[in-house]
Amino acid sequence: MSLTFPMRALLLAAVVLSPAPGLAQARSAQLSPEQSEAAAARYQQYCALCHGPDRAGHANDHAPSLKSPSLIATGTPVVIGEAIAYGRPGTPMGAYHVEMGGPLTRQEIRELAFWLMDMAPTDPIPVADRVEGDLALGAEVYAQHCASCHGAEGEGGTGTALGNATMLALTPDGFLRHAIENGREGTPMVAFKDVLGPAQIDGVTAFLRSRSAGWAVPAPRLHQPPALDAYVINPDAAAPEFTLTDGLYVSAAELDRELKARKRMVLLDTRVTSMWERAHIEGAVPGPYYASREEVMANLPTDGTWIVAYCECPRAAAESVVRRLREAGVPNTAVLWEGIQGWVSLGYPVVQGRAAVATSP
Structure with missing residues (x-):
């Protein structure tokens, strides 16, 4: 696993x-x-x-x-x-x-x-979080074997809507691959393990993952974390205007509004870094909840720049990080109320990432 x-x-x-x-x-x-x-x-x-x-x-x-x-x-x-x-x-x-x-x-x-x-009692099957595959091959396989049930653009039909951003952003690759390979018993979804080879199954899995930002995207946009001196989004812009609930929480709607207005802030993704790689809010930097306060603080501004943290549980990890930041004297901090699950479900965009180096505990 x-x-x-x-x-x-x-x-x-x-x-x-x-x-x-x-x-x-x-x-x-x-x-x-x-x-x-x-x-x-x-x-x-x-x-x-x-x-x-x-x-x-x-x-x-x-x-x-x-x-x-x-x-x-x-x-x-x-x-x-x-x-x-x-x-x-x-x-x-x-x-x-x-x-x-x-x-x-x-x-x-x-x-x-x-x-x-x-x-439906059954033993859990471990699934991989990332599947590497040939996108061009996957697109061909999807068109030939999948589109008739799942839709030419993943819109669904007899089969599940596979072009759904929420599902793709929050579901491990291995979950998709296992369904392709083994089918879904008692449903129209047949097993393709005797029809497609491993490379074809990997390819269509990777192709589906690449559609998380929209079916028309020709290839995934992979983002590496910014350099240590570039954590601040729009560094020369004005500060955002947040109305915090309970002095702590900012809504997805407010955060989206201020991001679109290109306001100065830091977005801190407090999940394990591999989750940042799968999908994150554009501009967010990894700051895992399990890192020490010194590690989290090392690259963050201390000049009053707003820092908005988020996770997907939907708030526990982000709250723990913000609490440590506030204890260290960083006042302008907030937690995204809906978390990234809610963010995606409300229709706000995410991008894929590729970490330059893994963040260690």
Whole structure:
């Protein structure tokens, strides 16, 4: 297993789901009988219309099966919980987390994610966080084998919408690759492992990842972290005008407005650096939550420049970093309320990154 995906799972588990080491053995202990019953009722209320009362999928809007063992085995509570919480913008799958305007709390989403796993018990399958492949080959494979079901531009149809920015920004490459290779049992998605070679499967996986910024993008725009003396965005511009909630949080709408106005600030991505590589808000620099205060402070301005931190859990890591910055006497600091999950789900853009060097703890 990649070192990055379990780190992400651990961070999200602390806030969204709950600790889940040894998931196959501990699953039955995750929910009480009362919680399981309540989750089953929520499924029928919110999910059955499209995914079917028996979770078989395709009842409406080509909603996928939620009982496929390969989906559950590679989805883990984190990936499934993210999909429920933040939805798939541009598709009929809406966001169900209360912070996104939905009806479910984090605890209710946690229970629903574990209930879905209980209904299709299977051992989790580790998946890689990054798959390298030939984009041109992948485009050819997609057009020949995938477009008829998933749409010429990933818009979906009989198959899932694969051109969805939220899904691509927040889902590991290995999750996509496993589905291509092994299919989804009980669904129209067949296994391609006997049709395509490993290089073709890697290629189409990489091609799908490259579409995270839009289907018309000819190749991914990869960004390296800026030089140590260039962390400040628009260094000669005016300061942003934020109205912080609880003296700490800035909304995605306000941050987007001030970025478009080209205001002076630092964007600090507090996730593990590999997550910055997958997708980040343009201009953001890696500042992992696990780094020491001295490491975080080393390249940040201390002249009053605004520093906005974000993570995807959606706030715990960013809050911990901002707390340390404030303790060090850096006042103009804020946390992105929605996190990058909410940012993407609300339709704001992200870019891919390529780290020059790994950031060590």
